Amino acid sequence: MSFNNMKKRVKKKSSKKLFSNRNVLIALVIILLAIVLYNTSGSREDGLGNISPGLYDTIASTFFGVDPNDETETPSPTPELEPEEDNEESNEETQNIDGGLCEDDTDCVGTNTPFCHETRGFCVECKTSKPHCRFAKPICDVDEGICKLCNTDQECEDKNPRYKYCNYNIGDCVRCISQDSKRNNCGVLPVCSTSGNECVECNTPFDCIESRFCVSNTCMDCINDNDCSTLEERNVCVSSKCYDCTDDSHCSFSYKCVFRTCVLDETRT
Numbered sequence: 013m014s015f016n017n018m019k020k021r022v023k024k025k026s027s028k029k030l031f032s033n034r035n036v037l038i039a040l041v042i043i044l045l046a047i048v049l050y051n052t053s054g055s056r057e058d059g060l061g062n063i064s065p066g067l068y069d070t071i072a073s074t075f076f077g078v079d080p081n082d083e084t085e086t087p088s089p090t091p092e093l094e095p096e097e098d099n100e101e102s103n104e105e106t107q108n109i110d111g112g113l114c115e116d117d118t119d120c121v122g123t124n125t126p127f128c129h130e131t132r133g134f135c136v137e138c139k140t141s142k143p144h145c146r147f148a149k150p151i152c153d154v155d156e157g158i159c160k161l162c163n164t165d166q167e168c169e170d171k172n173p174r175y176k177y178c179n180y181n182i183g184d185c186v187r188c189i190s191q192d193s194k195r196n197n198c199g200v201l202p203v204c205s206t207s208g209n210e211c212v213e214c215n216t217p218f219d220c221i222e223s224r225f226c227v228s229n230t231c232m233d234c235i236n237d238n239d240c241s242t243l244e245e246r247n248v249c250v251s252s253k254c255y256d257c258t259d260d261s262h263c264s265f266s267y268k269c270v271f272r273t274c275v276l277d278e279t280r281t
Contacts, residue, residue, distance in 0.1 A: 129157050141171040150175075150185045165195075173197075179209055187211050205229055227252075248272070 112135050114120050114128035120135035127144065129136045136157025138144035145152045145159035151167045153160050161183025162168050168185035169176035175185040177195050186209035189195040196204050198211035203219050205212045212229035214220050220231035227235065232252035240246045240254035247262045248255050255272035257263050263274035 125157070127157070132157075141167070145171075148182075148184060177209075184209075203229075225252075 112120070112123075112125075113133060114135050115133070117126065117128050120126045120128050123135055125135040125137050127136050127139045128134070130139070138152035138157060138159050139154065141150060141152040141159075149159035149161055150171060151160050151162045152158075162178040162185050163180075163183075165176060165178050168178050171185060174197065175187050176197055177186055177189050178184075179186045179189060187197045188204035188209055188211060191204050198204055201211040201213055203212050203214055204210075206215050213231045214226040214229055217224060217226045217231075220226055223231035223233050224239070225232040225235060230252075233254045234240050234249035234252060237247065237249045240249050246254040246256060248258050250258065250272065256274040257269035257272055260267075260269050263269050266277055266280045267274040268277040268280075269275075
């Protein structure tokens with residue numbers, strides 16, 4: 013055997029020993045230890061205060077685009093909102109309110125604006141002055157559908173001929189403004205009250221024709237029995253009028269009391 017052949021055989025044997033199962037296993041263990049040590053050393057700072065990335069961090073950054081030092085939380089997916097369902101009942105309730113939309117008066121029942129405006133289609137306070145507007149605001153503004161104070165006598169007369177005068181001081185329709193016949197609608201009760209713009213019997217005793225007293229705008233014959241003493245054969249005051257009697261004691265000996273009048277008692281003659 014030549015020297016060269018022997019040399020080749022020695023190299024082949026040595027290469028077989030180098031790649032034996034034992035050597036391969038040892039090499040793998042060493043590599044794994046190196047990986048572990050390399051990764052655990054990744055949290056250490058260098059002299060400049062920078063943190064060296066570990067092996068896992070390097071893989072995450074290189075292949076998945078994740079920054080290991082980014083502490084921002086991944087936002088959770090926004091839940092999709094379900095579309096709101098149409099609620100016919102709630103729509104009806106919103107319409108049935110003061111000033112709500114309407115098609116007729118039934119849509120406005122139970123509110124302070126109980127009438128449906130015929131042209132605008134919303135609930136209003138009034139459509140006519142009578143009977144919709146009363147008390148302090150007697151006139152209906154038909155365009156706006158609201159009750160208001162009066163401005164003219166004509167507005168009041170159109171509403172109610174008995175209360176055809178507008179008291180401009182308070183904006184209310186009244187029967188009379190003064191005793192002046194031009195603004196006085198009083199009939200049987202001929203006097204215009206100086207306090208309430210109403211037709212009454214009297215303001216003073218001089219307004220009474222047959223009676224002597226004026227109390228609370230009413231003509232009275234008397235207030236008590238003494239007021240009747242000056243009248244002949246009148247002794248008793250009943251319901252503001254003087255009468256002969258209320259019983260026989262108010263009549264002379266031969267008379268008796270019948271329906272508040274003293275009449276002759278034939279049994280005593």
